Structures are given as C-alpha cells and as structure tokens.
Amino acid sequence: MTSRFRRIAVPLITASALALATAACGGSDTASGPASDGAAASAEKIQLKVGLFGDLGFKPLYEEFKKTHPNVEIVENITQFNDHHNNLVKRLATNAGAADVEAVEVGYISTFTAQPQKFHDLKQYGLDKRQGDYLDWKWQQGLSKQGGQVLGLGTDVGGLAMCYRKDLFKKAGLPEDREKVAALWPTWEDYIATGKKFAAADVAGAKFVDAPGEIFRAIVNQAPTGLYDPQDNLVVDSNPDVKKAWDLSNQITAEGLTAKLAAFTPPWNTGFAKGSFATIICPAWMTGFIQEQAKDATGKWDIATVPGGSGNSGGSHLMVPKQSKHPKEAAELVDFLTTKDAQAQIFKEEGIFPSIPALYDDPSIQSFTKPFFGDTPIGKIYSEAAKALKPQHLGPKEADVRTAIGNGLGRVEQGKQTPDESWAQVLEDVKKIK
Amino acid sequence: MRHTLDTRVSPYAYVAPFFLLFGAFGLFPLFYTAWVSLHEWTLLDEEQTFIGLKNYETLLADGYFWNATFNTLSIGVLSTVPQLVLSIWLAHLLNRRLRFQTLFRISLLLPNVTSVVAVVVIFSQLFGRDFGLINWMLSLVGVGQIDWAAGTATSHIALSVMIMWRWTGYNALIFLAAMQAVPRELYEAATLDGASGATQLRRITIPMIRPTIIFVVIVSTIGAMQVIAEPMLFGTSSGGGGGLVSGGPDRQFQTLALYVYEQAFTVFDFGYASAASWVMFLIVVLVAGVNFLLSRRVKGGLL
Numbered sequence: 192m193t194s195r196f197r198r199i200a201v202p203l204i205t206a207s208a209l210a211l212a213t214a215a216c217g218g219s220d221t222a223s224g225p226a227s228d229g230a231a232a233s234a235e236k237i238q239l240k241v242g243l244f245g246d247l248g249f250k251p252l253y254e255e256f257k258k259t260h261p262n263v264e265i266v267e268n269i270t271q272f273n274d275h276h277n278n279l280v281k282r283l284a285t286n287a288g289a290a291d292v293e294a295v296e297v298g299y300i301s302t303f304t305a306q307p308q309k310f311h312d313l314k315q316y317g318l319d320k321r322q323g324d325y326l327d328w329k330w331q332q333g334l335s336k337q338g339g340q341v342l343g344l345g346t347d348v349g350g351l352a353m354c355y356r357k358d359l360f361k362k363a364g365l366p367e368d369r370e371k372v373a374a375l376w377p378t379w380e381d382y383i384a385t386g387k388k389f390a391a392a393d394v395a396g397a398k399f400v401d402a403p404g405e406i407f408r409a410i411v412n413q414a415p416t417g418l419y420d421p422q423d424n425l426v427v428d429s430n431p432d433v434k435k436a437w438d439l440s441n442q443i444t445a446e447g448l449t450a451k452l453a454a455f456t457p458p459w460n461t462g463f464a465k466g467s468f469a470t471i472i473c474p475a476w477m478t479g480f481i482q483e484q485a486k487d488a489t490g491k492w493d494i495a496t497v498p499g500g501s502g503n504s505g506g507s508h509l510m511v512p513k514q515s516k517h518p519k520e521a522a523e524l525v526d527f528l529t530t531k532d533a534q535a536q537i538f539k540e541e542g543i544f545p546s547i548p549a550l551y552d553d554p555s556i557q558s559f560t561k562p563f564f565g566d567t568p569i570g571k572i573y574s575e576a577a578k579a580l581k582p583q584h585l586g587p588k589e590a591d592v593r594t595a596i597g598n599g600l601g602r603v604e605q606g607k608q609t610p611d612e613s614w615a616q617v618l619e620d621v622k623k624i625k
Numbered sequence: 626m627r628h629t630l631d632t633r634v635s636p637y638a639y640v641a642p643f644f645l646l647f648g649a650f651g652l653f654p655l656f657y658t659a660w661v662s663l664h665e666w667t668l669l670d671e672e673q674t675f676i677g678l679k680n681y682e683t684l685l686a687d688g689y690f691w692n693a694t695f696n697t698l699s700i701g702v703l704s705t706v707p708q709l710v711l712s713i714w715l716a717h718l719l720n721r722r723l724r725f726q727t728l729f730r731i732s733l734l735l736p737n738v739t740s741v742v743a744v745v746v747i748f749s750q751l752f753g754r755d756f757g758l759i760n761w762m763l764s765l766v767g768v769g770q771i772d773w774a775a776g777t778a779t780s781h782i783a784l785s786v787m788i789m790w791r792w793t794g795y796n797a798l799i800f801l802a803a804m805q806a807v808p809r810e811l812y813e814a815a816t817l818d819g820a821s822g823a824t825q826l827r828r829i830t831i832p833m834i835r836p837t838i839i840f841v842v843i844v845s846t847i848g849a850m851q852v853i854a855e856p857m858l859f860g861t862s863s864g865g866g867g868g869l870v871s872g873g874p875d876r877q878f879q880t881l882a883l884y885v886y887e888q889a890f891t892v893f894d895f896g897y898a899s900a901a902s903w904v905m906f907l908i909v910v911l912v913a914g915v916n917f918l919l920s921r922r923v924k925g926g927l928l
Contacts, residue, residue, distance in 0.1 A: 271861075271869075273868070273869050274869070277891055280668070280893065281890070281893075284668045284893075285668075402866065404866065451754075451865075452864050453864050453865060453866030453867075456861060456863065456864040456865075456866075457746075457749070457750070457862050458753060458754070458756075458864030459864055461756060465755075467755070591892075594868040597866060597867070597868070597874070598867050598868060598871055598874040598875075600874070601865065601873070601874025601875070602874045602875045604866070605772065605775040605865065605873075605874060607877075608875070
C-alpha cells in the first residue's frame with residue numbers, strides 16, 4: 192500500500208513542484224541592484240541610474256556632467272527594446288526597480304504620460320523653460336494627458352528617408368545618384384515598381400528590401416491619422432490609410448521583393464554584412480545601425496528621400512520616475528542630455544537626430560557628412576525631413592497594436608495566410624488589446 | 626533507554642526544511658494562483674474584482690491557448706521519444722569496459738551544463754534559413770532551402786533538437802547508473818546461452834531498469850510540457866519576426882509556458898494568466914499520469 196502510494200504520489204508531487212516553478216517564474220530581473228549604495232557610503236556621493244533600450248550616445252556626456260556634479264556617479268543600463276518598456280511598466284506598478292532616468296520611445300510615450308502620478312513633474316525643477324527649444328509636437332508628447340505636467344523631455348526625432356546600396360543599384364541597372372534615385376519613387380507605388388525592376392535584374396543574393404514591417408510603419412506614420420484618432424480610439428479597422436499601408440506592404444511580399452529579414456534580429460544583422468537587401472527605410476537613427484552592422488560597406492550606402500512624403504519613425508523622451516531618490520540631480524541630467532549642444536554632439540557621433548529646430552539651419556549640421564556615407568549630406572537630408580514633419584497622434588497601446596500588425600505581415604511573408612485572412616486575424620487581435 | 630520523544634520527533638525535524646520551503650514556494654503560489662485566477666486582476670489596475678470562473682470560460686474558447694497546447698504536446702513528443710531511445714542506447718554503449726571511460730561520461734553531461742541561451746543562439750544559426758549549416762548540408766543532397774522557423778513542423782523539429790541536445794546525455798547518465806546495478810551474472814549467463822548484445826539489452830537491461838525508465842519518462846514529460854526559454858529565444862534569434870513572446874508570427878511554436886508568460890508579463894493580465902497556468906498545471910499532471918501508467922507497462926521478454 193505505502194509503496195504503491197509512493198509510486199503515484201512522488202511523481203505527482205514532483206509534477207506539481209515543477210509545474211509551479213514555471214507558473215511562478217518570469218519575475219527575475221538582472222538589472223535590479225542596490226538602488227543607492229553610493230549614497231550609503233557617504234552622505235554626498237549619489238548614484239544616478241539611466242535606463243535605455245539602445246545606445247543613445249550619452250556616454251561622453253556623462254563625463255561632462257560629472258565635471259559640474261563631482262558627487263554624482265552615473266550607471267547606464269541598456270536592455271532590449273520590448274523588455275525595456277515592459278520592465279518599466281512592471282517597475283512603476285510595483286514601485287521598485289526603476290532607474291532615475293528612463294528613456295521611453297514614442298511608441299510607448301502615451302502609455303506612460305497617462306500615468307502622471309508615477310513620474311516627477313519636471314516643471315518643479317524649472318525644465319518648463321525648455322519648451323521654446325523644442326519642436327512643438329515633440330514637446331507636447333512629453334506632457335501629461337491632461338496637460339500641465341512636464342513628464343518627459345525629448346531626445347531625438349526620426350525623420351524618414353530611404354537608404355539604398357549604390358553598388359547593388361548599379362548592378363541592377365538603376366541610377367546611383369541620390370537625386371535620380373529619389374525621382375524614381377515619389378510614391379510608394381513607384382517604389383514597388385522600382386523594386387520590380389530591381390528584381391527583374393536578378394542581382395545575386397540580394398532582394399530589394401529587408402522586410403515589409405518597417406515600411407508599413409513608415410507609411411502609417413506619413414498619414415495624418417495613424418492607428419489611433421486624437422481621442423485615443425483605435426481606428427485600425429476604419430482608417431483607410433492603415434489599410435492602404437497594409438496592402439502596399441503585402442504587395443511588396445507578393446512581388447517577392449523582401450529578403451524576409453525581420454528588423455533587429457541576428458539574421459537581419461548578417462543581412463547588412465552580406466548585402467542581402469538594397470533598400471531600407473531609414474529614420475536618422477537607422478544610419479547608426481547601418482554603419483555598425485555593415486562595417487565593410489563604407490561608401491556603398493547612400494540616402495535618398497522617402498516615397499510618399501515626410502513622416503516620423505521613432506525618437507525618445509527621457510523621464511524621471513517618482514521612485515527616484517534624487518529627482519533634482521536626475522532632472523538636471525535630463526536637462527543636460529537634451530540641450531542644444533548635447534543633441535548636436537550626439538547627432539554627429541551616433542546619427543541620432545535632434546528635436547531642437549534651431550539646429551536644423553545651423554551650418555555645422557547642414558554641412559555635416561560622415562565618411563561611411565561618402566559625400567552624402569546627412570545633416571541636410573535629415574534637417575529637411577525633420578522640418579517637413581507633420582505630427583501624428585499616438586495612442587496608449589501603440590506598441591502592442593504594432594506588434595499584432597507586424598505578426599500579421601509576418602504570416603503573409605511566411606506564406607501561412609493570404610493577406611485577407613491575416614487582416615481578419617489582425618483585427619481580432621487588435622480588438623483584444625485593452 | 627533513549628528518549629522516545631527524540632526518536633519520534635527528530636525525523637520530522639529533519640524533513641521539515643523541505644516541506645517548509647515547498648509550502649512557501651510550491652503550495653502557497655499554487656493556491657494563491659488559483660485565487661488570482663478567479664479575479665479580473667491586472668498589474669496596472671489598483672482594484673481586483675471577483676469574476677468567478679469567467680477567466681476559465683474565456684480561456685477554453687481561446688484558440689491561441691489550444692494552439693499553444695498543441696505545440697507543447699507536439700514538441701514534447703518530438704523531443705522526448707527519440708531522446709529516451711537515444712539515451713538508453715548511449716548508456717548501453719557506455720556500460721562496458723572502455724578506455725577513457727570517465728572522459729566519455731563527462732562529455733555526455735557537457736551539453737547540459739551549457740547555458741540554454743548559448744544553445745539556442747547557436748542552434749538558431751545552425752538552423753538559419755540563408756546561411757545556416759544545416760541548410761547547406763541539405764543542399765548538398767539536393768534538398769531545397771528550408772525556412773526552419775517559419776514552418777510549424779520544421780520549427781518544432783528545430784526546437785526538439787535543441788531540447789534533445791541538452792537532455793539526452795543527462796538522461797543517459799541516469800540510465801547508466803541504473804544499468805550498473807544490474808547483476809553481471811545475468812549477462813554472463815545470457816552470453817553463455819548465445820544471446821547477442823541487442824537481445825541482452827532488450828531482454829535483460831530494459832526490464833531490470835524499469836523503475837528508472839519510469840522516473841526518466843515522468844521527469845522528461847514534465848520538463849517538455851514546460852519548455853519556455855527555447856521557443857522564446859528562437860523567436861528573437863531566428864529572424865522570422867513576430868513579437869518576443871508570440872513564438873513566430875503565426876504562433877507556430879508558442880508553447881503553453883510562453884503563452885502564460887505572454888499573458889502575464891506583456892499583457893499584464895494576471896487573472897487570465899493564472900487561469901492559464903492552472904489549466905496548464907492540470908494538463909501537465911494529466912499527461913505525466915498517462916505516461917506513468919504507460920511506462921509501467923513496459924515489459925521485456927524476461928517476464
């Protein structure tokens with residue numbers, strides 16, 4: 192009896208224990224540590240943590256900041272894009288673990304400005320004086336929903352352009368000069384037509400575009416209204432511009448123009464190195480990526496205007512969570528990292544483009560070039576793109592909706608569903624997003 | 626005379642630490658999860674409302690949940706069955722006098738001590754669509770380019786290989802330990818009777834190590850039902866797109882544990898995720914129970 196019982200009970204208990212191990216897992220966090228061990232060591236020394244989702248080019252600026260704040264030590268922590276924002280949601284909800292300065296990308300900014308009680312109002316530290324520096328829409332994005340509180344200061348904007356490989360264009364018999372290339376594609380339909388010509392030339396090992404996902408995002412961002420209307424209602428199913436972007440993106444797949452390399456994955460990185468695609472949608476910050484990933488491709492990439500008019504893709508704000516024990520210093524750091532000079536310096540080093548319009552006509556920006564991109568007038572191209580930007584309202588679950596649509600595009604790309612089937616599933620998925 | 630109190634009580638004191646820990650980290654979360662699952666409970670709302678079994682109702686009608694269940698079972702079968710056969714065979718090979726015996730045994734364990742992240746990242750490259758080693762080898766024998774992460778079956782195979790890589794050697798060592806307890810005389814007698822190595826394995830070894838087989842089957846089944854790290858990392862490192870937690874854009878390799886993770890830590894719907902993990906728990910117990918009954922019936926020709 193007892194041995195029989197044990198034979199059944201032991202596996203069952205083991206089963207429960209192991210099952211629970213999974214049920215309870217997921218909360219582990221590598222980033223959290225003693226929040227202010229600097230403060231404990233001496234009364235004056237403090238440590239500021241900066242939480243980012245990518246290298247925003249702040250490192251040299253920390254050193255500068257320390258010259259005026261010798262008691263401050265700065266620790267930067269970079270996490271993967273989705274993890275970074277998800278973790279921030281968790282840390283705000285549990286009131287523990289957030290950094291003193293957190294970067295938030297535009298896709299998530301409305302999620303956080305809807306919770307003003309979780310952040311310090313930077314007005315208290317006099318940062319409302321910075322309003323005049325900024326592009327108005329960029330400034331507005333950092334305010335609380337009801338207005339009135341300054342929750343985040345903008346870092347960069349991602350004015351759109353199109354990067355292309357001159358050598359691959361040459362092989363396909365297409366023009367190389369950026370004016371002529373821009374003339375190939377005033378509209379997205381023209382862009383696809385150019386892609387067909389590129390495909391017809393059958394350049395070995397190269398497709399026209401990396402994947403349709405970022406193109407979809409760009410086309411939506413060019414429209415006056417995107418995934419949300421100004422009242423924060425989801426309009427994915429009713430906005431004709433969203434459907435148009437969906438159809439165009441799937442046409443790219445249907446014509447066989449995509450290399451099927453999802454952005455920010457290791458094979459995508461390899462694709463840069465191997466020259467697997469000839470064009471990529473190129474907000475200013477993408478130029479830094481290209482340079483980093485396509486190390487041996489100096490002089491091969493150039494930048495033309497984007498089809499379909501101007502638009503914004505990406506860009507961030509810096510926010511100071513209420514949890515911060517040193518909000519005054521954190522606010523000073525936010526101010527310091529976003530000044531005109533700091534943004535100009537970051538652009539020149541990392542390609543991340545400023546959100547301060549006074550810089551757009553600055554000669555040092557206008558004439559700025561980079562050895563990697565040859566004589567391409569990067570500064571001029573992105574200044575023009577940023578000046579032409581029309582702001583678009585972004586809703587609270589922008590990122591989740593985008594993921595659902597991205598999955599839909601992926602299903603078509605992988606041949607799992609027809610565009611119509613996939614669209615129906617996207618609408619179902621989007622409906623579930625609360 | 627010894628203290629009867631001591632002899633009576635001290636055994637309980639010795640085992641108490643386990644039960645205390647199990648209570649705190651096993652039983653308590655189990656029941657608390659059940660409690661949470663009866664609520665509309667999200668991370669972002671301060672208030673939690675009691676909604677009875679509504680989460681379970683929604684869950685049972687949720688196609689994505691059943692999709693994840695199917696994927697889990699499919700990956701489970703694909704990884705566990707070949708793994709057990711292979712590990713018994715490996716153990717059988719090592720269960721004889723060999724040169725460098727310890728070296729072989731230790732190398733069996735090496736894949737298991739490697740970090741799962743490293744394993745998945747490297748295997749994702751091996752299973753790469755454009756520049757993967759496996760596709761290159763297949764192209765030598767004329768098989769076309771396979772997009773491993775895109776297909777349902779192919780992604781399950783890729784993930785099963787990763788799981789087998791980590792656990793086959795580990796299970797082989799457990800089998801080997803059991804095999805060494807089998808009395809030598811049985812083999813000697815069988816050899817005298819002219820039984821071949823394969824017959825000895827089938828007629829002597831397997832029946833004699835039956836309790837170990839049952840143990841390994843149960844533990845592997847439970848492990849396979851809870852796979853999460855492999856599909857999650859495969860999704861991000863395979864280039865097929867899809868969100869971090871969706872297991873491919875068509876959820877073609879999203880497992881149950883990954884689904885629970887998605888609901889809890891990206892949707893932040895703790896109530897629903899708790900309901901899902903309870904149903905998952907029941908499925909694990911059910912599958913482990915069925916396997917237990919099945920593997921108990923394993924009999925060799927000896928009996």
